[in-house]
Amino acid sequence: MKVVTCTAPVNIAVIKYWGKRNEELILPINSSLSVTLHQDQLKTTTSIAASRDFAEDRIWLNGKEENIQHPRLQTCLREVRRLARKRRNDAEEDTVSRILNYKVHICSVNNFPTAAGLASSAAGYACLVYTLAKLYSVEGELSEIARQGSGSACRSMYGGFVQWVMGEMEDGRDSLAQQVEAETHWPELRILVLVASAEKKHVGSTSGMQTSVQTSPLLKFRAESVVPERMKDMIEAIKKKDFEAFGQLTMKDSNQFHATCLDTYPPIFYLNRVSQEIISLVHRYNAHYGRTKVAYSFDAGPNAVIFTLEPTVDEFVELVTCCFPPESNGDPFLKGLPVNPTSLSQDLLSAAGSDQCPGGVRYIIVTQPGPGPSQSQDLSLDLLGSDGLPKRSA
Amino acid sequence: MKVVTCTAPVNIAVIKYWGKRNEELILPINSSLSVTLHQDQLKTTTSIAASRDFAEDRIWLNGKEENIQHPRLQTCLREVRRLARKRRNDAEEDTVSRILNYKVHICSVNNFPTAAGLASSAAGYACLVYTLAKLYSVEGELSEIARQGSGSACRSMYGGFVQWVMGEMEDGRDSLAQQVEAETHWPELRILVLVASAEKKHVGSTSGMQTSVQTSPLLKFRAESVVPERMKDMIEAIKKKDFEAFGQLTMKDSNQFHATCLDTYPPIFYLNRVSQEIISLVHRYNAHYGRTKVAYSFDAGPNAVIFTLEPTVDEFVELVTCCFPPESNGDPFLKGLPVNPTSLSQDLLSAAGSDQCPGGVRYIIVTQPGPGPSQSQDLSLDLLGSDGLPKRSA
Numbered sequence: 001m002k003v004v005t006c007t008a009p010v011n012i013a014v015i016k017y018w019g020k021r022n023e024e025l026i027l028p029i030n031s032s033l034s035v036t037l038h039q040d041q042l043k044t045t046t047s048i049a050a051s052r053d054f055a056e057d058r059i060w061l062n063g064k065e066e067n068i069q070h071p072r073l074q075t076c077l078r079e080v081r082r083l084a085r086k087r088r089n090d091a092e093e094d095t096v097s098r099i100l101n102y103k104v105h106i107c108s109v110n111n112f113p114t115a116a117g118l119a120s121s122a123a124g125y126a127c128l129v130y131t132l133a134k135l136y137s138v139e140g141e142l143s144e145i146a147r148q149g150s151g152s153a154c155r156s157m158y159g160g161f162v163q164w165v166m167g168e169m170e171d172g173r174d175s176l177a178q179q180v181e182a183e184t185h186w187p188e189l190r191i192l193v194l195v196a197s198a199e200k201k202h203v204g205s206t207s208g209m210q211t212s213v214q215t216s217p218l219l220k221f222r223a224e225s226v227v228p229e230r231m232k233d234m235i236e237a238i239k240k241k242d243f244e245a246f247g248q249l250t251m252k253d254s255n256q257f258h259a260t261c262l263d264t265y266p267p268i269f270y271l272n273r274v275s276q277e278i279i280s281l282v283h284r285y286n287a288h289y290g291r292t293k294v295a296y297s298f299d300a301g302p303n304a305v306i307f308t309l310e311p312t313v314d315e316f317v318e319l320v321t322c323c324f325p326p327e328s329n330g331d332p333f334l335k336g337l338p339v340n341p342t343s344l345s346q347d348l349l350s351a352a353g354s355d356q357c358p359g360g361v362r363y364i365i366v367t368q369p370g371p372g373p374s375q376s377q378d379l380s381l382d383l384l385g386s387d388g389l390p391k392r393s394a
Numbered sequence: 395m396k397v398v399t400c401t402a403p404v405n406i407a408v409i410k411y412w413g414k415r416n417e418e419l420i421l422p423i424n425s426s427l428s429v430t431l432h433q434d435q436l437k438t439t440t441s442i443a444a445s446r447d448f449a450e451d452r453i454w455l456n457g458k459e460e461n462i463q464h465p466r467l468q469t470c471l472r473e474v475r476r477l478a479r480k481r482r483n484d485a486e487e488d489t490v491s492r493i494l495n496y497k498v499h500i501c502s503v504n505n506f507p508t509a510a511g512l513a514s515s516a517a518g519y520a521c522l523v524y525t526l527a528k529l530y531s532v533e534g535e536l537s538e539i540a541r542q543g544s545g546s547a548c549r550s551m552y553g554g555f556v557q558w559v560m561g562e563m564e565d566g567r568d569s570l571a572q573q574v575e576a577e578t579h580w581p582e583l584r585i586l587v588l589v590a591s592a593e594k595k596h597v598g599s600t601s602g603m604q605t606s607v608q609t610s611p612l613l614k615f616r617a618e619s620v621v622p623e624r625m626k627d628m629i630e631a632i633k634k635k636d637f638e639a640f641g642q643l644t645m646k647d648s649n650q651f652h653a654t655c656l657d658t659y660p661p662i663f664y665l666n667r668v669s670q671e672i673i674s675l676v677h678r679y680n681a682h683y684g685r686t687k688v689a690y691s692f693d694a695g696p697n698a699v700i701f702t703l704e705p706t707v708d709e710f711v712e713l714v715t716c717c718f719p720p721e722s723n724g725d726p727f728l729k730g731l732p733v734n735p736t737s738l739s740q741d742l743l744s745a746a747g748s749d750q751c752p753g754g755v756r757y758i759i760v761t762q763p764g765p766g767p768s769q770s771q772d773l774s775l776d777l778l779g780s781d782g783l784p785k786r787s788a
Binding site for chain 1: 616645650661666673677
């Protein structure tokens, strides 16, 4: 039995992906760009074992066996195996060609609650594809396959700042992720994930973007006429480490994505009252300082992702804590990188403070840009035991 | 002393006006279309007296004296007086030329609470211009002047279904309101104003649309590329009394207007949690019946305006009452046209019902399309006494 264990990161888009031009191949209607979050705070771990003793392919996600026949899962398995056959050295009858005939057991866990509403499918499919590739010793470009698991998963195949170039070809060969800058490029950048208390279940992103593509005139215009320029501007802002430009563009693009959701028929609302309060708080905070010190971005749910620079973290976290007093729920309110308690000036409080909304933010994860997927050499992290079944802890 | 008293209606846009191409002349970036609401439920009453004994022009709004120097007020006064001079018969030295030299006292009241957040400036400026015109015996097109008081006021100069053609000329001479169909055209049409409990003060429409014009790429696209076709489709739907088309277009256009507010930087939110619940309720209700039986529209605030046909009123009002149980506040929950209590089928309740949101809707005004401004012949309705000052009741 061969076991390989890898980890992969979550990413947060600052130029948003919303809408496919090809549902089957997951080809987007516009390019997008994301920041890869550090795996110290948020990651998926996946172990895959191959053995001639396995009777069938099986998969366990967060401790629960799931249906391996899921079409996108099957696509990823089929495509990595196809690549393994194609890229391996035909001359030698090696390990790879042997285990390519074995069934696999896949076990995957997140180190963050799925309930948090963080896009776990991106990290999950990136990790699946990366781990399969390691198992079969496949090198090179893999984002095309990860994309077919979950569109945004292709961006989780790299660390730092990553663009997903939409491509033009019908078969999707040129719809790939590319690193724009490495995770070390902008060391001061910090990311706060403000997990909002969700009042209700939201429209899933797959069906949501389908409806948007079919019904929103504004989405089509955005994809064709707004995003291309924004991609250029965002890459430039990142390369220059220009937080003013980066932050403003991030906020504008998040807002425009949610605007196209509202232009969808029937309309889709992902921002709730807490999200609106956070948006308002960020603008008041920036207005107080006369520049963009923090920026928000929201995906298909109410959680806020805040971008800022290291010197601003303590104060902004204090302000959020003040506007959304934590309701004790047994969990710590602050997770991840350390934050120092600080006191807020009366000036700031009267300019940016608001009516308190207790419990509106459940907790905050403090993190930073991080590296792409990697293989673990620590056998103790394997999620599958010697019997090929998930360990107790997995 | 000559006193004239007139009334004018509120109108609700179903193709929205948002954004000026000329702030001074109030020229819009797109045409718009509205339904004039019946004055039995919602109206402004204005009395204007002219007397040689008045020392200066004065104005009282809803019982409080306001500054007559307000620029838009001055524009309306100046323009109607200019028209009176131009259109009168120069040969005769008549009453008009005499009172044109007198100062005026203006007194105006709404029969609905201003706090309700219903666009009172449209009815107010329409009534001002109409009453001034009657005072000075000016006949003919007046919407160009009303437009310069408040853009949407031009549409309150007519009853029924009214379009505001954006026009092309620099001086705004062709930016006028026109009746599309009279108030008698679609006798089954009903309008419910759901006054939502507002949590906070909203961005005013004048400054809101300025920011949108300056910052929203989607608004520009909407005005240039979406609205022209929608105007045609809406006029056709009204002429055919096609509620399916009318309702869908009304909802889509309301949503797109709010989408452009969200695409504004900083973003503007007019829809609150109650608005979102009403939107969701309408879509569930229509989905239950498999067709568009009710439609919503929201202006620059959280109140919902519901369009439906007479046979649907009782049931939908019952459903709203069920989802938003009235919190007794001394006021009746239902105002306006009579509604018959009805019982909801279990089918409908399980398909369209939701978590109850007590007090979310403060009250409902039931009304229908109505006529344009008119002069009152009933002297007892004059708001100004024989001393030229507001009566007690005004």
